[in-house]
Structures are given as C-alpha cells and as structure tokens.
Amino acid sequence: MKAKHSLALVFFPAFDWAISPTHPEREERLLYTQDQIFEEGLFDIDGIIQYKPDIATKEDIQRVHFCVPTEEAVTTESHLISAGGAITVANAVMNKKVDKGFALVRPPGHHSMRVVHGARGFCNINIEAIMLEYIRDTYGIDRVAIVDTDCHHGDGTQDIYWHDPDTLYISVHQDGRTLYPGSGFHYEMGGPNALGTTINIPLPPKTSEEGFLYALEEVILPALDDFKPELIINSAGQDNHYTDPITNMNFSAQGYAKLTKKLGAHIAVLEGGYSIEGALPYVNLGIILAMAGLDFRHVLEPDYDYEKIRQPASNTEYIKELCNEINDLRNNIDEMTPKKKIKGETKKRNRQIYYDTDNISERQEEEVVLCDECAGALRIDSQALGRKRICAVVIPRKACDSCRKIGYRWFEEADRRTFDYIYLQDRVEKKYIAR
Amino acid sequence: MLIGLDVGGTHVDVVLIEKCNLLDKVKVPTQPDNLLESVLSGLSLILERVSPEKVKRVVLSTTLGTNAIIQGKISPVGVIVVSGPGIDPEEFSVGDFFIPVSGYVDHRGREVRPINRTEILDAADRIEKAGIRQLAVVGKFSVRNPTQELAIRDLLKDRFEYISLGHLISGNLNFPRRVATAYLNSAVQPIHMDFFNSVSESLARHGLTRTPFILKADGGTLALDASLEQPVQSILSGPAASITGALLDPPESHATAVLDIGGTTTDMAILVNQVPLFEPLGIKIEQYQTLVRSFRTASVGIGGDSLVKVENGDIKIGPEREGPAMAHGGTNPTPTDAIVVLGLSNQGNRNAAFQGMEKIAEHLNISPVQAAGKIFEKTCSCILQALDSMVDEINTKPVYTIKELLTGYTLEVKTLLLIGGPAPYFAPKLREMSGLEVVVAENSEVTNAIGAACARTTCAITAFADTERGILVVPEMDYEGKIPQTFTKQEVIGKAYELLRKKALELGCHEEDMEMELVEQLEFNMVRGFYTTGRNIRVKVQIKPGIIRE
Numbered sequence: 001m002k003a004k005h006s007l008a009l010v011f012f013p014a015f016d017w018a019i020s021p022t023h024p025e026r027e028e029r030l031l032y033t034q035d036q037i038f039e040e041g042l043f044d045i046d047g048i049i050q051y052k053p054d055i056a057t058k059e060d061i062q063r064v065h066f067c068v069p070t071e072e073a074v075t076t077e078s079h080l081i082s083a084g085g086a087i088t089v090a091n092a093v094m095n096k097k098v099d100k101g102f103a104l105v106r107p108p109g110h111h112s113m114r115v116v117h118g119a120r121g122f123c124n125i126n127i128e129a130i131m132l133e134y135i136r137d138t139y140g141i142d143r144v145a146i147v148d149t150d151c152h153h154g155d156g157t158q159d160i161y162w163h164d165p166d167t168l169y170i171s172v173h174q175d176g177r178t179l180y181p182g183s184g185f186h187y188e189m190g191g192p193n194a195l196g197t198t199i200n201i202p203l204p205p206k207t208s209e210e211g212f213l214y215a216l217e218e219v220i221l222p223a224l225d226d227f228k229p230e231l232i233i234n235s236a237g238q239d240n241h242y243t244d245p246i247t248n249m250n251f252s253a254q255g256y257a258k259l260t261k262k263l264g265a266h267i268a269v270l271e272g273g274y275s276i277e278g279a280l281p282y283v284n285l286g287i288i289l290a291m292a293g294l295d296f297r298h299v300l301e302p303d304y305d306y307e308k309i310r311q312p313a314s315n316t317e318y319i320k321e322l323c324n325e326i327n328d329l330r331n332n333i334d335e336m337t338p339k340k341k342i343k344g345e346t347k348k349r350n351r352q353i354y355y356d357t358d359n360i361s362e363r364q365e366e367e368v369v370l371c372d373e374c375a376g377a378l379r380i381d382s383q384a385l386g387r388k389r390i391c392a393v394v395i396p397r398k399a400c401d402s403c404r405k406i407g408y409r410w411f412e413e414a415d416r417r418t419f420d421y422i423y424l425q426d427r428v429e430k431k432y433i434a435r
Numbered sequence: 436m437l438i439g440l441d442v443g444g445t446h447v448d449v450v451l452i453e454k455c456n457l458l459d460k461v462k463v464p465t466q467p468d469n470l471l472e473s474v475l476s477g478l479s480l481i482l483e484r485v486s487p488e489k490v491k492r493v494v495l496s497t498t499l500g501t502n503a504i505i506q507g508k509i510s511p512v513g514v515i516v517v518s519g520p521g522i523d524p525e526e527f528s529v530g531d532f533f534i535p536v537s538g539y540v541d542h543r544g545r546e547v548r549p550i551n552r553t554e555i556l557d558a559a560d561r562i563e564k565a566g567i568r569q570l571a572v573v574g575k576f577s578v579r580n581p582t583q584e585l586a587i588r589d590l591l592k593d594r595f596e597y598i599s600l601g602h603l604i605s606g607n608l609n610f611p612r613r614v615a616t617a618y619l620n621s622a623v624q625p626i627h628m629d630f631f632n633s634v635s636e637s638l639a640r641h642g643l644t645r646t647p648f649i650l651k652a653d654g655g656t657l658a659l660d661a662s663l664e665q666p667v668q669s670i671l672s673g674p675a676a677s678i679t680g681a682l683l684d685p686p687e688s689h690a691t692a693v694l695d696i697g698g699t700t701t702d703m704a705i706l707v708n709q710v711p712l713f714e715p716l717g718i719k720i721e722q723y724q725t726l727v728r729s730f731r732t733a734s735v736g737i738g739g740d741s742l743v744k745v746e747n748g749d750i751k752i753g754p755e756r757e758g759p760a761m762a763h764g765g766t767n768p769t770p771t772d773a774i775v776v777l778g779l780s781n782q783g784n785r786n787a788a789f790q791g792m793e794k795i796a797e798h799l800n801i802s803p804v805q806a807a808g809k810i811f812e813k814t815c816s817c818i819l820q821a822l823d824s825m826v827d828e829i830n831t832k833p834v835y836t837i838k839e840l841l842t843g844y845t846l847e848v849k850t851l852l853l854i855g856g857p858a859p860y861f862a863p864k865l866r867e868m869s870g871l872e873v874v875v876a877e878n879s880e881v882t883n884a885i886g887a888a889c890a891r892t893t894c895a896i897t898a899f900a901d902t903e904r905g906i907l908v909v910p911e912m913d914y915e916g917k918i919p920q921t922f923t924k925q926e927v928i929g930k931a932y933e934l935l936r937k938k939a940l941e942l943g944c945h946e947e948d949m950e951m952e953l954v955e956q957l958e959f960n961m962v963r964g965f966y967t968t969g970r971n972i973r974v975k976v977q978i979k980p981g982i983i984r985e
Contacts, residue, residue, distance in 0.1 A: 001526050001611075021960065022967065028959045029970065034835070035542040039576055040521050041611035043726050052833050053840070077837050245964075250646040285521065294717060300520040302539070302547045 003245040004046030004293025005099035005102035008092035010053045010085040011037070012105045017078040018358065024246065024274040025107050033104070037288070048292055051092060053105065060087065061125055061276055062432035063133035064160060066392040066423045067116045068384070074116050079124045081086035082107055086131035086269045093266055094139045100291045101267045102236070103127075104284060108271040109110045110183060110235050115392060118358030121152060121181060128235050128269050129160045132167070135231070136397065137430065142166055145229035147220060147263060147403040148173070149212075149256075150237020150271040151247040153184025157235065158198055163368055163375050164396065168199070168227045174240070174249055175202040180356065186326050189333075191368055192347050193376045196333035199223055201326060204318055205248035208311040209255035211319045212240070216259055218323040223330065234265035238273025238283040241307045243301070246274055250309040253279070257286030257296040265291075278303070298347030341370040343402065361385040373400040379408040381419075388420040397427040403427060437983070440468060440477055441496040441650075445698060447477040448884035451485060454658045455889070455984055459484060460881050462536030470499050471630060475637045476582060487642035492983075495659075496650035496887040499630050500623040500669050504720055509622035510569050513562030513595075516614055517550060517574035517583050520863045528613040529723075533566060534558040536587075543901060544908060554592060560920050563814040569624060571617035573601030575610045578910040579899055585913075597624045602910040604665070605726035605843050606897020606975065607716055616725040620667035627666035646866025648892065648943060652718050652729035654711060654980040655893025657961045658943030667727055670716050673883070673891045674732045678704045678711055680886030681852050682982050685709040686874050688850035692822055694865075695882070696855040698740040699756040703733045703817050703825055705846065709839070711980065712829065715903040728895060731829070735821035739771040739857040743810055743864055744792075745798040750813050751808075762788035768795055770814040771857065776807035803908040808952025815864045822848070850874060854882040888983075892944035895954070895977035903961055909934050924972050926956045931976045950979040 013030035020026075034127040037043075043050050060083065061071045068074070082105040089101030102180045109128060111121030118124075128146055135141050145168040146161070148154040153173045161167040161367055169190075176182045190198035201215045223231065238244075240251035260268070268291060282301050289296040331334075346367045353362040369376040375396035383389040391414040395407035404426075416435070423434045437452045442465060451459040461480045466473045474497055482490075503509050511531040519526035519539030530586065536558060537551035562570065572587045581602040588598050599620040601613040634647060648656040650672040656680050662669060677695040681704075685691060691706040705712045712729045736754020752770060760771035762783030768791030774780045775788035792803035792810075799806060829846050850872040853862055858879040866873040876882050884950040899906045900918060907918045912934055918926075932951055939949055955975035960967045 001522075011833065011835075012840075013835050014837055014839055015959075022962045022965050026960075026962060028961060028971070031959055032542050035576075035608060036521070038608040039610050041527075041540070041609045041724075044609070050833050052831055074797060077841060081837060081840060211802070277543070282520070291478075295523055295526075298520050298523050302520075302541055416498065 001045045001294070003045055004347040005291065006047040006049065007292040008049055008051055008089050008098040008101040009288065009290065010051050010103045010105060012053045012081060012085050014078050014081065014106055017076075019107070019122060029106055029274070029276050030103065030104070031278045032277050033284045036285055042285070042286060042288060044143040045292070045294070048288070049092070049098060051088050053081050054088045056083035056087060056130060057310040059432065060130050060134055061204035062425065063123060063137065064129045065112070065114060065116050066380070066390065066425065068388050068390055069421055074118060075124055078107060081105070082109065083125055083127040083130040083132065086127045087134050090131050090135050090237045092172060094135060102288060102291055103267075103269045105270055108237070110148060110150060110157045110237070110271050111152070113159035113353065115364065115380060115382045115390070117360070117362055117387060118355050118360045120355035120357055122272070122357055123156060126156050126160060128157060128233055131269065132233060133269070141230050143227065143229045144168070144231045144233065145170065145224055145227055146233045146235060147265065148235035148237070148271070149240070149259065150235055151239040151244065151375045152180055152237070152251055152272060153200065153202070154235055154271070155181045155183045158184070158188070162198060163194050163378060165194040165197050168197050168229060170199040170201070170220055170223060170225065172201040172203065172212065172220065174247055175204055176250055178205055179236050179247060186322065186329070190257070192338065192370055193368065195337045196330060197227070199326065199330070201322070203249070204315050206250050206311050207315050207319065208250035208309050209252060211311050212255055212259055213363055214253055214319055214324060216262055217369070219326050221262070221374065222327070231267070232263070232265040234260070234263060235271045236268040236287060237271030238279055239275070241273065241275050241279035241283060243275040244273065250311055252304060252309065253282035253299050253301055254287040254304070256283045257290040258297060260290035338370070341372050344406070345370045369403050369406055371400060373404055374398050374403050377403040377410065379410045381418065388416070390421045390423065391419045393425070395424070395426045395428055399428050436485065436491060437888040438481060438490055438493045439884040439886065440474065440889050441497045441673065441883040442474060443673065443883065446623040447473045448881045449481045450881050450884040450888055451481055452885060452888045457602040457878050457881070457885065460884070465985050470497065470502060471633055475592055475633065478637060479641070482641040482643070490645070492645070493643065493647040494637065494650055494656050494887045494890060495634065495647060495673040497630070497669065497881070498673060499626055500666060501671050501720065501726045503597060503626050504619065504670065510625045512566045512569045512571055512618055512621045513567045514571045514573070514614065514618050514742040514845045515555065515558055515587060515589070518610070519547065519575050521575065521784060527614045529615055530571070530622070530982055532562045532565060538574065538583045540574060540576040540583060542576055542579065543904065544576065544899070544906070546580065546582065550555070550583050555587055555590055559594055563594055569621040570597070571599040571601070571614070571621045573610070573614045573617045577602040577613070578606050578608065578897070579908060581910055581913060597621055603913065604667070605717065605908050609716055609726060612716060612724050612726045615723040616667055616727060616927055619670070619725065620665060623666050623670065627669065628663065631663060633668070634659065647945065650676055650887045650890055651893070651895060652727055653713065654730055654824070654886070654890055655978065656890045656943070657892065661942045670727060670730065670785050671720055674704065675703045675730055676883040676886040677702065677854055677982070678730050678732070678886065679890045679982060681706070681854055681876055681883035681885045682709065682711070683885060683889060684714060684877065686850045686872065688854055688872065690848050691850040691852050692848045693852045693854065694822070694859050696853060696861055697738045697816070698856070699736070699738045700734045700738050701821070703822055704730050705825070705829065705848070707846070712882070715832070735818060735822060736819050737814060740765070740769050740894045742771070743770065743795060745795060748799070750809055751794065752810065752814055752817060752852045760788065761791035770791060770810055773810040773814070774828040774857065774860045776804060777811060779932065798858065811864060811966065815861065819865070819869055854879045856880045889982040891978065891981050891983055892939065892942050893978040893980050894935065894938050894942055895975060896931060896935050896938060898927055898934070900927045900972040901969065912938055921967065924956065924974070927972045927974050928953060928956065928976070935976045935978065944978060948983055950981065951976060952979045
C-alpha cells in the first residue's frame with residue numbers, strides 16, 4: 001500500500017499526563033486511537049512516516065503569547081511537547097520531506113488567547129499559533145489560513161489573529177448559544193485592520209454530514225479561494241462527532257474524512273474530541289487516510305447509521321440561510337471597512353474572559369492603532385481578578401515605522417505602579433522582553 | 436554436548452560444543468537446489484564423530500522456509516479474513532484465494548457483528564474446489580478476542596489439512612502483518628513437515644531419539660515437533676544464529692554493535708548491556724511484513740566477495756557478488772583481494788589478487804597497492820555508515836510518554852564485535868576509522884553454528900486485561916479467563932508469568948534456562964462519565980533470550 005500524498009505523523013498520546021484523573025483530557029484519551037491505528041498497520045504504509053515530537057522552546061511561545069508571569073509558570077512538559085509535535089510536522093512539510101502532516105498530540109490549544117493567565121477550555125498555549133509563527137519566522141511564509149473544525153469555537157486562535165490581515169481564521173462549530181465558550185457568532189469578522197479575515201460559521205445542534213459539507217462548499221472553500229493562502233492549517237478537533245459526550249452534533253468519521261479530503265489542508269493538528277472509544281479511533285483513521293490520499297470508504301463506527309444521525313430538515317434550512325448571510329457580509333467587507341484611517345487613531349474593545357479550567361476571571365482592554373499599512377500596534381491592559389495586572393504591547397510582524405514607534409512608546413510609558421508586569425512582543429526585531 | 440547447525444549461502448556449518456567450548460566443527464558446501472540434503476549430510480558428518488548418547492541437544496538453523504518463500508516455491512493457501520470496518524481488506528490480499536467475510540470485533544475485544552456461517556462455508560467451497568489444502572483464518576482485533584477465528588476453524592477443520600489462526604502468532608496489534616504471517620505460516624507448513632520427517636528419520640538412524648530444536652529469528656529455539664504449529668517462526672534465523680553466537684562472550688560494553696561480515700553482506704545487530712535489541716513488530720521477508728519476532732538487524736550489501744568496480748572515477752563496492760575473490764579462483768576483483776594484496780591475509784593466490792587490483796588501479800591511474808588501500812578503506816567506511824544509519828533509526832523511534840521523551844535513552848555504540856570469516860582482517864582498520872573498541876569473536880568463522888547450538892528456548896506472550904469487562908486474554912495461548920473487577924496489574928503480571936512458564940515447558944524449555952522478564956506494562960483507568968469503571972492493563976512477558984552454558 002502506498003500513500004498518494006506522503007504524510008508526516010506525530011503520534012504522541014502522552015500516556016502519563018492528565019488534567020485530573022477523571023478529566024476528559026486524561027491518559028486514556030488516545031489509547032483506543034492507538035489500538036486502531038496500530039491494528040490497521042498505518043505505520044507500515046509506504047509514505048506514512050512517524051516522527052518523534054520536538055519540544056517547543058520559550059521563544060516559540062513568546063512569538064505568540066504573553067504568559068503571566070512567565071512561560072514556565074503556565075506550561076508543563078506536556079504542553080511543550082504538544083506544540084513541539086506540531087512544529088515537527090510543520091518542519092517535515094516545509095522541508096518538503098512529505099506532502100502533508102498531522103500532529104496527533106494532546107493536550108489541545110485553540111482556546112488559548114494571546115494573554116495567558118492559566119488554562120481555559122483544557123488549553124494552556126495555542127499549539128497551532130505557535131506552529132504558525134514558527135513557520136513564518138523559519139520559512140518566510142506570509143499568507144496562511146487556519147480552518148478550525150473543532151465543535152467549540154476556537155476563541156483563542158480567533159483572538160490571536162483578530163487583527164492580522166495575513167491570517168484567515170475560519171471556525172465551524174456548534175452555535176455559541178448552546179456550547180462553551182459561547183462565542184463565534186457570524187458577525188465576529190475580525191478587527192478594524194483585518195475585517196473579513198475572521199469567519200465564523202456557528203451551526204445548530206444536531207448538524208450532520210450534509211450541514212458541515214454544505215458550509216465547506218458554500219463558505220469555507222470560496223473564502224480560501226479568495227484569500228489565496230500559501231498554506232492551509234486544519235485545527236482538527238473531533239468533537240462534532242455524534243457520540244461526543246460534551247457536545248450535541250451529529251458528525252461522523254465518514255464526514256470528517258470527506259471534509260479533510262475536500263479541504264486539502266497541508267497540516268492538521270488535533271484539537272478536542274472526547275468520545276475516546278466511539279469516535280476518536282475511527283475519526284483519526286479517517287483523517288489520516290484522507291490526508292494520505294487513501295481510500296477511507298470502509299472507515300465506519302460500530303453503530304454508524306447515516307439516516308439515524310441525519311440532521312433535521314430545519315437545520316438544513318437554517319444553515320442555508322446562515323451561509324447566505326455570511327457570504328453577503330463577506331461580499332460587503334470593503335464597504336464595512338473605514339475608508340481613510342486617520343494616522344494614530346486607535347480603537348478599543350473591552351472584554352471579560354473566563355478561564356473555566358483554572359477558574360480565573362480576566363478583564364481586558366485592548367487598543368489597536370488603525371493602520372492602512374500594517375496590522376497595527378496593539379496594547380492590552382489585562383487584569384486577572386485577584387491576580388496580576390499586566391500591560392502587553394504587540395508590534396506586529398510587518399509593522400510600519402509609525403506603529404513600531406507607537407508600540408515602543410506604549411511599552412516605555414506603561415507605569416510599573418499600575419502593572420505587575422509590562423511586556424513587549426516585537427515581531428519585527430524578534431525581541432520579546434518584560435519589565 | 437550440544438550440536439549446532441547453520442545453513443549459509445555457501446556453507447553448512449556444524450559444530451559440537453561442550454560447556455561453551457568448541458570441540459569439533461564441520462563445513463560442507465550448501466547445495467542450493469537441495470538444502471535438505473545439505474543439512475542431512477552436515478549432520479551425518481558430525482554424528483559419525485560422536486556417540487549419540489552424549490548429545491543432549493541438536494539445534495538447526497535452516498533456510499528452507501526462507502528460500503521457499505524467496506523462490507516462490509510455497510504451497511497455495513486460501514485466506515479468510517474477518518476485517519470489520521477500517522482500511523479495505525483487499526489492500527492486504529495475499530495467497531491464492533483471499534476472501535473477506537462479515538463479522539467484526541472491536542478494539543476492546545467486543546463482538547460487534549457475528550460471523551455468517553453460510554458465507555464461510557461458501558468461501559471454503561471455493562477454496563476447496565481449487566484444490567487448496569492449506570488455510571489461514573485471520574480477524575482484525577482477534578488478539579483481543581479470538582472467538583470468531585476459532586469458530587471458523589471449528590466449522591472448517593475437517594476440510595483442510597492445515598489451518599493457521601492469526602491470534603496464535605503474536606499478541607501484537609497489526610492486522611495486515613497478522614494476515615501476511617498467518618498466510619506464510621500455512622504456505623511453508625508442508626515444506627516444514629517434510630523437513631521434520633527427514634530430520635527425525637536421519638537423527639534416529641544415528642541413534643538420536645531426543646527431539647531436535649530449530650532456531651527462530653529472535654535467537655530462541657523451539658522443539659521441532661512444537662514448531663509444526665508455527666513453522667513460520669523458523670524463517671530468517673540466519674542472522675539470529677550469528678548474533679546469539681556473539682552472546683557467548685560479549686564485550687562488557689554498554690552498547691555493542693555486532694557486525695557479521697560475510698561474503699555478500701554485512702549483517703548488523705545491537706547489544707545493549709549484552710542483550711540484543713528486537714524489531715518492534717517483526718521481520719520483513721520479500722514483500723511480506725510479518726509479526727515473526729526477531730532481533731533488530733540491518734544488512735548492507737558489502738562483504739568480502741562483493742564485486743568491486745570503478746564508476747565515474749569512483750570505486751563502487753557491491754551489492755553484487757559475482758563469485759569468489761580472484762585470490763580464490765574468481766574472475767572479478769573483491770575486497771578480499773584488496774586484503775590479500777595489502778598483506779593483511781595470506782590466504783589464497785596473491786598474484787591473482789594483485790591482477791584484480793591492477794584492473795581497478797588502471798582506471799584510477801594509481802598503483803595496485805594504492806587501489807587495494809582505497810578499496811579496503813571504502814569497504815570499511817560503507818560498513819560504518821550503514822551502522823550509523825541503523826543507530827539513527829533506533830534513536831528516532833517514537834515514544835508515547837512524557838517520561839520516555841524527556842529521559843529518553845540515546846544509543847551510542849562504544850564497541851564493535853566482529854564475526855564472520857573475514858572479521859580478523861577488518862578489525863585494525865575499523866578500529867582506526869571509528870575510534871571505537873573493536874573485538875573479534877573467537878572462532879568467528881563458525882559463530883553462527885555455535886549460536887544455534889547454545890541458544891535457549893524462548894517465547895513471549897501478551898496479556899490484555901479489561902476489568903470493566905472482567906476478562907483476561909492471552910491470544911498466543913488461546914487463553915481467555917474471567918477476572919474480578921478488583922484485579923490489579925501485579926495480578927495480571929503474575930498470571931502472565933504462570934502462563935509463560937507453561938508455554939515455555941511445552942516448547943521444550945528447561946527449568947534452569949527459564950529466565951523470565953517483563954518487557955512491557957501499561958495500565959489505564961477507564962473513565963466513563965465521571966467515574967472510573969475499570970482498568971485496561973496490557974502486559975508482555977518473555978523468556979529472556981540467551982545461551983545455554985551447560
């Protein structure tokens with residue numbers, strides 16, 4: 001058997017790590033996936049190559065996050081290996097050793113935002129973003145799309161790329177009115193400098209294969225066509241599955257495999273998915289076969305019944321309207337974007353962010369420079385209730401001179417008496433400092 | 436006294452051993468068209484020189500099965516597979532009739548769909564009608580629950596001469612390999628049966644009534660009568676013979692590479708703390724990836740008789756072999772000729788060897804002695820490069836726990852142990868080039884046969900316990916027992932040792948050589964909802980491979 005597309009696979013089940021003994025994110029999570037992929041003999045297939053994960057470095061994290069107080073304080077080895085595994089796969093793809101890569105790692109990362117006071121949604125650091133910024137600095141890649149197919153809105157990844165016009169973030173997920181984290185509505189479309197490069201497709205509970213593939217055909221693929229990314233990354237969460245214990249969707253292994261094939265991502269990274277026996281063994285097998293260009297028609301769950309899990313007609317109708325509305329908004333992005341930005345003008349947004357895993361409440365004010373030339377300098381004032389208050393300044397990757405100057409001014413004028421820590425992330429000079 | 440016999444590409448080596456000392460050795464030429472005859476003549480020669488009552492044990496390492504597979508001279512086999520969902524089973528199609536049937540067991544060993552009697556009988560009809568007498572029956576996840584394989588065997592056992600069942604071969608998960616291995620097991624069974632009969636008869640003629648043993652690729656032995664159940668275990672035992680021979684007096688180094696320098700190839704293996712490393716799953720033979728347990732070996736197409744030529748101004752060595760060295764009557768230059776010209780060996784015709792070097796030298800505008808120097812150096816560097824890539828591959832082996840990843844052991848070879856005929860000539864150069872300690876095994880030209888003679892009887896088993904389902908399965912032994920919810924990992928290990936001991940005795944292992952060890956242990960709490968509902972425990976135990984020092 002020979003893979004049509006060669007595939008790098010990092011399989012790291014972290015059999016000795018759990019958030020807590022009975023937590024969904026526990027030792028057992030990838031055990032049955034391992035059984036299935038070993039039993040199928042996947043690693044004997046010509047063109048599927050298993051790699052040992054690397055360990056992410058402090059700098060890898062600093063390109064993306066402000067960790068309070070330090071990177072060491074909010075991560076364990078497991079997080080560094082998870083992010084490192086994604087980087088391993090990325091290196092294999094970027095060095096053209098393989099056509100595609102899949103990091104089957106845990107714990108996940110897509111709920112981790114730019115500022116990290118602790119863990120939220122089982123995530124401490126954002127493994128896709130860490131991988132992507134590593135790729136950008138190492139291989140000079142610019143335009144990238146991340147398509148997040150986890151059932152939960154990837155609010156962390158959205159936050160990190162909210163202002164970046166060179167990263168198209170598309171999330172398809174269960175409607176935030178019915179599921180954690182309660183965000184990801186279709187009118188969330190990106191910051192003022194990057195309007196339209198965030199796309200949210202919130203699907204109603206019970207959506208099955210037809211609904212997901214419809215959204216893919218109608219919104220995701222056309223948006224990718226328009227954006228013309230150099231690289232497509234898939235945050236491959238598997239909790240849209242009909243057997244998942246903490247969500248309410250009706251997606252299947254067949255559906256995931258078809259979506260993977262049509263999406264054609266270069267790199268996939270495992271996110272959530274907690275039906276460890278009923279879904280993960282089959283969904284992972286389906287995704288791996290689809291990425292390798294192999295036949296997945298026989299990958300079926302033991303209790304799979306297309307008709308039984310088929311979405312109600314009302315979902316079909318709703319999703320059609322939703323996709324039309326999203327496309328209408330996409331077509332009007334230019335009109336919605338302010339035409340001439342006034343030099344130095346800024347825009348603020350205020351948010352409350354809740355860390356469910358570590359039970360932390362954060363209050364955040366974000367201020368971005370409106371800029372026609374770059375993603376705009378960004379200043380964040382973040383207070384975790386009963387904990388630390390910090391000021392964080394971002395000078396984006398392709399910052400213009402003016403935004404760089406503003407960034408440095410913000411960093412210098414921040415008051416040590418107000419803030420416990422003051423951070424600067426200078427993506428131009430690759431300088432990451434704190435005072 | 437022990438007798439060891441190893442069939443090589445050019446010679447059959449037979450040795451007589453007592454208390455680890457070589458008493459006698461015999462070499463007879465291998466007749467490629469009649470391997471059985473070669474084995475029997477080698478045996479006869481040594482048996483004529485010893486009284487049969489003194490022989491405690493005879494171990495044979497043969498290439499009969501291996502050659503039959505390579506030459507495609509194996510029996511036709513019908514293969515019935517119960518695959519359930521996953522990769523299309525047709526991708527793993529082997530044999531003369533490959534028939535997937537319905538039925539399905541999942542990763543926990545739960546029967547999800549039953550087998551269909553009529554469908555199986557139909558399949559059997561088709562296979563039988565084609566005149567096929569050998570069958571292999573293999574289920575996906577049958578190692579977690581062999582019921583469906585057993586039921587199919589019970590339905591068909593009177594209609595076929597021999598039926599291989601997948602779960603008996605190995606406890607490892609890998610359905611495609613299980614299919615290929617069960618197929619090969621049935622395919623070599625008739626040849627193995629002939630071999631069994633001829634060898635038993637020949638030994639009896641010489642007054643030897645004890646059951647002989649055969650060597651396996653994992654360096655262990657198996658009583659010949661027990662091997663009739665698993666003839667596939669006897670394939671590719673050649674490298675294992677040499678590696679086991681090297682264990683007789685291994686260097687005290689922490690990490691040793693064993694280099695078996697032969698005529699056509701150099702075979703390599705690694706000893707860590709004097710114990711050989713194993714293949715994670717099993718050996719590959721021709722296009723078949725199998726679950727036949729084996730030492731981890733690598734082979735490079737460079738040996739004493741490799742063909743030397745000049746290509747684009749560069750010396751190229753091997754992988755072809757076009758007969759013996761010119762020093763020994765051949766027509767093409769070889770590394771052996773280089774060794775003779777350099778004065779490292781005084782065997783053979785030096786003039787002929789010199790002519791060989793002249794052939795190479797004239798293409799490179801250097802003297803024949805300089806050519807010999809270059810050839811010898813290139814031979815050594817190719818061997819060392821191959822060893823480097825083997826070590827790299829071992830060091831990039833994936834691990835699955837944070838502890839292993841962070842504290843991971845990195846293999847760094849400290850010592851080279853050379854075996855094989857030309858070994859002594861290579862030692863100084865390899866030492867100079869690698870900077871490592873280099874040791875030449877005693878009696879290096881018959882290390883293989885010595886290894887066969889002294890190899891212990893070994894076996895390995897896998898135990899899966901699922902306390903939620905209340906079952907413990909040991910597929911290799913067809914054991915399925917009930918266990919209480921409270922069963923612990925220690926109890927699983929205890930049970931595994933008990934069963935391993937029973938199996939080892941059946942295979943002909945002696946109490947005094949039964950050194951058991953735990954090779955793998957994994958335990959997971961199974962949580963459903965927010966409660967721990969049971970434990971999933973996986974244990975592997977084995978009789979440690981090694982040598983008999985009687």
